[in-house]
Amino acid sequence: MDFFPSALENLIDKFSTLPGIGRKTAQRLAFFVISLPDGEAQAFAQAIADAKHFVRCCSICLNLTDGDTCAVCRNERRDASVICVVSDPKGVLAIERSHEYNGRYHVLHGVISPMNNVGPDDIRIKELIERVADTGVEEVIMATNPDTEGETTARYISRLLKPFEIKVTRLAYGIPVGGSLEFADDATLMRALEGRLEI
Amino acid sequence: MDFFPSALENLIDKFSTLPGIGRKTAQRLAFFVISLPDGEAQAFAQAIADAKHFVRCCSICLNLTDGDTCAVCRNERRDASVICVVSDPKGVLAIERSHEYNGRYHVLHGVISPMNNVGPDDIRIKELIERVADTGVEEVIMATNPDTEGETTARYISRLLKPFEIKVTRLAYGIPVGGSLEFADDATLMRALEGRLEI
Numbered sequence: 001m002d003f004f005p006s007a008l009e010n011l012i013d014k015f016s017t018l019p020g021i022g023r024k025t026a027q028r029l030a031f032f033v034i035s036l037p038d039g040e041a042q043a044f045a046q047a048i049a050d051a052k053h054f055v056r057c058c059s060i061c062l063n064l065t066d067g068d069t070c071a072v073c074r075n076e077r078r079d080a081s082v083i084c085v086v087s088d089p090k091g092v093l094a095i096e097r098s099h100e101y102n103g104r105y106h107v108l109h110g111v112i113s114p115m116n117n118v119g120p121d122d123i124r125i126k127e128l129i130e131r132v133a134d135t136g137v138e139e140v141i142m143a144t145n146p147d148t149e150g151e152t153t154a155r156y157i158s159r160l161l162k163p164f165e166i167k168v169t170r171l172a173y174g175i176p177v178g179g180s181l182e183f184a185d186d187a188t189l190m191r192a193l194e195g196r197l198e199i
Numbered sequence: 200m201d202f203f204p205s206a207l208e209n210l211i212d213k214f215s216t217l218p219g220i221g222r223k224t225a226q227r228l229a230f231f232v233i234s235l236p237d238g239e240a241q242a243f244a245q246a247i248a249d250a251k252h253f254v255r256c257c258s259i260c261l262n263l264t265d266g267d268t269c270a271v272c273r274n275e276r277r278d279a280s281v282i283c284v285v286s287d288p289k290g291v292l293a294i295e296r297s298h299e300y301n302g303r304y305h306v307l308h309g310v311i312s313p314m315n316n317v318g319p320d321d322i323r324i325k326e327l328i329e330r331v332a333d334t335g336v337e338e339v340i341m342a343t344n345p346d347t348e349g350e351t352t353a354r355y356i357s358r359l360l361k362p363f364e365i366k367v368t369r370l371a372y373g374i375p376v377g378g379s380l381e382f383a384d385d386a387t388l389m390r391a392l393e394g395r396l397e398i
Binding site: 003004005006007008010011013014018019020021025027028029030031032033034036038041042043044045046047048049050051052053054055064065066067071088089090092093096 | 219247253
């Protein structure tokens with residue numbers, strides 16, 4: 001179906017390569033973009049080019065940044081002896097949102113996933129081990145997602161960290177706040193019982 | 200929440216201005232774009248700039264094109280005495296897909312909609328009347344959407360076309376092919392009965 005002008009077809013194609021965007025949605029988006037005023041469409045194009053050009057990984061924790069290091073690593077008041085390990089930058093955002101954590105981060109940029117051909121060497125584990133070896137880290141908190149791949153990755157890393165004799169912890173499992181017992185799955189309930197705390 | 204590098208925040212903002220794209224989806228799209236290889240991200244940015252730059256309205260039918268006139272208007276084998284009036288370029292695409300129509304088009308770029316402050320002068324009705332006045336058009340087929348606004352627009356235009364004493368028709372209403380009587384709404388059934396044909 002090559003009915004629209006080729007520049008428009010091309011834009012529709014580009015939009016439909018985005019995750020979760022089908023052909024129809026891509027069409028709607030492309031039509032919207034060409035209906036924008038000149039300046040706004042240019043700004044959109046520029047935003048893509050800029051994001052690609054300026055955004056890189058922090059040289060310490062591999063979180064996304066536009067400088068050499070990220071805002072967390074630059075912040076002297078953040079506790080450098082605790083590292084929270086997340087699978088991607090969105091994990092950092094989620095934990096920052098809780099305003100509960102004052103340590104540093106390490107972004108793995110993936111999880112070990114044999115099904116998707118992602119092995120330990122394909123994610124940034126080496127950099128974490130080097131950081132732990134070089135600096136006075138006292139605790140590593142594993143905050144990968146609570147699914148099979150996240151679990152596997154957390155266990156794999158905790159094994160690698162054994163020789164350093166530091167504390168390696170895992171985010172607690174349990175019933176989500178505001179959740180309902182009725183709808184909690186068996187595995188979560190089991191973990192919630194195991195991890196019960198005195199009140 | 201200004202946690203990501205500003206270039207990335209900016210791209211997320213841009214994506215979230217697109218129709219039907221919320222903040223979370225915009226984040227996912229922006230992350231995907233910055234994870235693309237350099238060349239592909241550049242090509243995406245370029246596609247937006249190009250689409251905005253090259254795509255314009257056909258000088259005859261106002262359909263989208265990258266030349267002066269569109270492929271349909273350039274095609275000498277298309278019957279210039281029949282004009283099918285649609286509200287937007289997607290309507291042209293839909294009718295072309297049926298491979299049933301061999302006339303020309305006229306794209307209104309909107310429908311009359313008092314609720315949205317769109318009056319007859321805000322859409323391209325004037326250009327249609329001029330075409331009908333200037334060239335030997337024998338039939339105008341109204342193919343606006345079968346909703347209140349599409350109907351209003353079709354009636355308004357058909358009134359304007361009265362003085363030219365040409366045939367003005369409307370796409371037939373009825374039960375969609377492959378549809379089920381059970382799920383047809385009352386208005387559609389009524390129209391299907393009214394428009395019944397001898398077999």
